[in-house]
Amino acid sequence: MEIQEGMEVATFAGGCFWCTEAVFLELKGVQRVVSGYIGGETINPTYKDICNGDTGHAEAIQITFDPSEISYGELLEIFFATHDPTTLNRQGNDIGTQYRSEIFYNNENQKDLAEAYIDLMTRENTFGKPIVTKISPASIFYEAEDYHQNYYNQNKLQGYCSYVITPKVEKLKKVYKDKLKN
Template identity: 70%
Template sequence: MDHTTVEKATFAGGCFWCTEAVFLRLNGVKHVVSGYIGGKTLNPTYKDICTGETGHAEAIEITFDPAQLSFGELLEIFFATHDPTTINRQGNDVGTQYRSEIFYHDDSQRDLSEAYIKLLNDENTFGKKVVTRLSPATVFYPAEDYHQNYFNRNPDQPYCNFAIPPKIAKLEAKFADKLKS
C-alpha cells in the first residue's frame, strides 16, 4: 500500500490554462485542478469571475509529493513561468482574476514564499518589484470540467498556441530534471 504523503499548493499566475499546462508536466505532481479562489461569491462560475466583480483569481490547486518535488521548487517554477511584476495582468489578460498570488496552506508555505519574494526583490531578478500577493488559502472552487487539462485536450486553440509554448519551452530549458518522462 502506498503511504505517500501529499501536500497542496495553490497558485494564481494569470490564465489557469497556462499555469495548469506547466505544472502538469512536473515529476512529483499528482494532480492539478483549475479553479477559483480568493473572492467573495459562493460557487462562482467562469462567467461570474470574468466580470472581475467576484474577487476570485483564476488559480490552480496542485497536489504534489514533497519527497519528489518540494514547495520551494514549485515556487521557483511558478516565478519562472509567469510575470510576477504586473498587477492584475498577464500579457493580454487584464483584470483582478489574472493577478499573481500565492494562497499558502500553512505557515511554512507562507514563510518560504515571503523569503523567496524578498530574495527575488533583493537580487532585482526581474528588474522591477515582485507584486505577487500572499494570502491564506480559502475555499477553492474547481472550475467547470471543460477547463480541466485544457491545453492537453485543446492544443490547437489559438490563445493556448500563443501563450503556452513559450512557458513550456522555459520550463523544459530551465527545469528539465524535474519533468515527467
C-alpha cells in the same frame, strides 16, 4: 478533495489557469493539478461570474504534490519563472483582478517560504521591477468547470494555446528538464 497521506497542496494564481495548469502538470512529483477560483466572496463562482473581475476571485490552480519528489520551494521557483510577477492584475493580454499573481498558502511553512522567496528576489532585483505577487491564506478553492481542466493538453492547436501556452511549456522543458515527468 481528500489528500493522500504524504501529499501536500500548493495553490497559485499566475494569470490564466490554462497556462499555469499546463506547466505544473509536466512536473515529476505532481500528482494532480486542478483549475479553479479562489480569493473572492462569491460562493460557487462560475467562469462567467469571474470574467467580470468583480467577484474577488482569481483564476488559480491547486497542485497536489509529493514533497519527497518536488519541494514547495521548487514549485515556487517554477511559479515565478513561468509568469510575470511584476504586473498588477494582468498577465500579457489577460487583464483584470482575476489574472493577478497571488500565492495562497495552506500552512505557515508555505507562507514563510513564499515570503522568503519574494524577499530574496526583491533583494537581488531579479525582475528589475517590484514584485506585486500577494501572499494570502488559502480560502475555499472552487473547482472550475470540467472543460477548463487539462485544457491545454486537449486544445494545443487552439490559437491562445499555441501562441501563449506553448512557449511557457517549451521554456519549462528547456530550463527544468531534470524536473519533468518521463
